[in-house]
């Protein structure tokens with residue numbers, strides 16, 4: 001039985017995990033960097049250990065120090081959250097060899113699905129449609145051009161180790177291909193230490209629709225419906241919602257089944273996400289699997305009533321999922337806005353600093369997952385997300401109106417945030433009509449005065 005968990009993360013997700021553990025009666029150990037001494041998760045966890053300097057490479061990515069902290073504090077399991085070490089197969093393997101449960105899938109599943117080209121071929125064999133493209137990574141520019149011509153422009157060049165929208169470039173013809181190919185490779189090499197890329201057909205204005213998976217260690221794999229994450233800037237999600245205004249019950253059923261087939265083909269265990277692109281005709285294509293809990297998981301929680309973090313811990317504990325696919329009902333509509341410390345009026349430049357006054361919205365159907373508070377100093381070393389606002393209600397109209405109302409109540413003084421942008425999106429006719437595709441944000445920003 002898991003009795004104490006080390007949380008190998010920071011910010012809102014660390015706090016989210018502390019909260020789940022409290023309710024399960026599990027003790028928590030926070031590890032933190034020198035920049036996060038004042039962080040809420042450090043104050044709310046049962047124990048805390050400083051593991052190094054402000055830079056992630058000196059703290060949150062130091063597997064040796066994290067494992068030592070786990071041993072000193074005698075924890076049974078490590079929850080990696082998202083980002084940092086959450087999809088690091090070597091770290092999961094180290095945990096396994098130290099007899100500490102890594103709350104996530106097996107290390108070999110992480111490495112298999114972490115290589116996007118391998119992931120594609122694995123699910124394709126299981127009959128899940130993938131975006132047409134190269135068969136694995138391309139060996140040279142000459143081979144890559146040949147493939148691009150064969151599938152037809154435009155194409156997208158993607159890093160096999162990619163994540164966070166990095167290492168991705170679009171090419172419209174032979175002339176631009178060479179340049180984009182080399183920049184994708186360089187960016188991938190810098191970001192992931194692996195410059196391998198593969199080629200895919202570039203789907204025009206698709207929707208990004210992903211399915212939440214839960215799989216226990218006894219062979220039961222379920223899906224908890226979809227999240228529509230089409231509102232993106234530079235391939236990074238800004239707004240997520242469930243159910244998708246685009247999916248028909250029939251398409252949801254087909255995609256849900258395909259998602260379960262993909263997870264099963266990967267031998268998946270714990271919580272994970274199968275990501276698809278869907279074109280305007282409703283044709284869907286697998287793009288990748290995320291082998292961790294995602295930022296946008298609360299959307300699914302508010303629609304289904306399932307606490308995904310608790311389920312992750314129960315699964316890691318060897319317990320069986322105590323519900324079936326037919327028990328999962330999509331009872332509500334939920335929308336999440338990512339609140340980033342960025343200035344949307346100035347090309348989203350980061351806006352770190354000290355929050356003067358912080359007042360979070362509340363009331364019926366409003367959930368705020370945030371580590372921010374009045375007087376909180378946002379460190380410059382990490383990503384700019386300072387919170388998530390999740391609003392839900394009986395239908396999409398209610399969730400939209402509630403989101404706008406809650407955003408109007410939110411007070412964060414002293415820094416710039418994406419709140420004004422979210423208010424504009426929530427009151428934009430194109431978004432309200434449910435017509436946003438991945439091309440939406442660019443078109444919306446061009447329309448803005």
Ligand code: ADP
Nearest residue numbers: 162163164165166200201202203208235287438
């Ligand atoms: P990452 O792992 O970096 O997030 P993904 O493969 O999940 O990369 O893709 C991120 C986003 O990039 C997608 O949601 C979509 O907007 C865009 N994208 C990826 N592949 C394609 C494609 N073949 N055609 C069109 N857009 C794509």
